Amino acid sequence: MSSHASENPVTVSPKARDLARTSIIIDGHVDVPYRIYDNWVDVSQRTTEGDFDYPRAIAGGLNAPFMSIYVPASLDGSDASTLRAHHLIDHVEAIVGRSPDKFAIATSPAEVTAQFKKGLLSLPLGMENGAPIQGDLQNLQAFYDRGIRYITLTHSKSNLISDSSYDENRQWGGLSAFGKDVIKEMNRLGIMVDVSHVSDDAFYDTIKESRAPVIASHSSLRKFTPGFERNMDDSMLKALAKNGGVIMINFGSTFVDPVARKWSDERSSKLKEVETKYGENSNEAAEFKRDYRKHTPFPYANLDHVIEHIDYAVNLIGINHVGLGSDYDGVGDSLPINLKDVSTYPNLIQGLMDKGYSDSDIKKILGDNLLRVWMHVERLAQND
Structure with missing residues (x-):
């Protein structure tokens, strides 16, 4: 497959557009809060920069992008880390507060579904980097109370919770003792555990510790990028599926194309x-x-590379364990041809249709699989 594909536009059928419009499309990872943190832009209107705004989301059928509350590792171990996370949540609340006719925070699958029926774009919250917890489970409770529904345990550096796939310093050899406590508490509260960014050892520790299914909110497959630990290998995918979890495929060219x-x-x-x-x-x-x-x-990847990752994962671990986690607004200028922003999900749907995927299977990939995991996590928490 050529990695230097031309910009040939995808011919999207009316059926693919209709599927985009009538399906709940959940994207596991969109970095809008960090994008607007220093330079506020009104994403309820068409914006000239970035990958996300309301008009483009509506055009693409996106209705539940997880807003990434991303806190850089440079702030790890400081009060500034916790404060930054709260400020980013404030920013998402401001988006909703300024345009309540367009957006609504979502703290449960039921809210996503109800808001979809009302024609509102849901903004669920996921925290990227657990460092803002700062060794204190009361902070975890505070973030749950503010709407955080998944936490990516670490980011680019090993933190108090977990080693990172990007960091040569493996101080814990996986999860720390505190990290194991965090997972127990996340299970108890009803926060999904996200294994994107963690080291391989930390991944297996997490699978062992979590009573609830886990997610990889924005990871792709190491099969296509050998040696890139940030992506998941086949054994990890099988363990994730056995756990009942979902891998949400990252669209970034460097994640999908060798x-x-x-x-x-x-x-x-x-x-x-x-x-x-x-x-x-x-x-x-x-x-x-x-x-x-x-x-x-x-050398930009193209839509076919992303479809290839989805298809490989589906064939390896089954249709119930694959979703989408684009990393829009998070991977800079490295998005594939024909998947450049949130208006392009119909291109992806068309690609899956061309591969022979049924409507119900496409809907699973678009959002139903993640909703299933989220409901499972909620149920376990309610029964505790």
């Missing part, structure tokens, strides 16, 4: 050389970051 992955790895290694020689904050490093793409064009 050519784009190689480009990214080569860029990182060359940047490291420059930073080692001149310093991380040097003019030379800034110049490298600015100019690298000019000399070495980025």
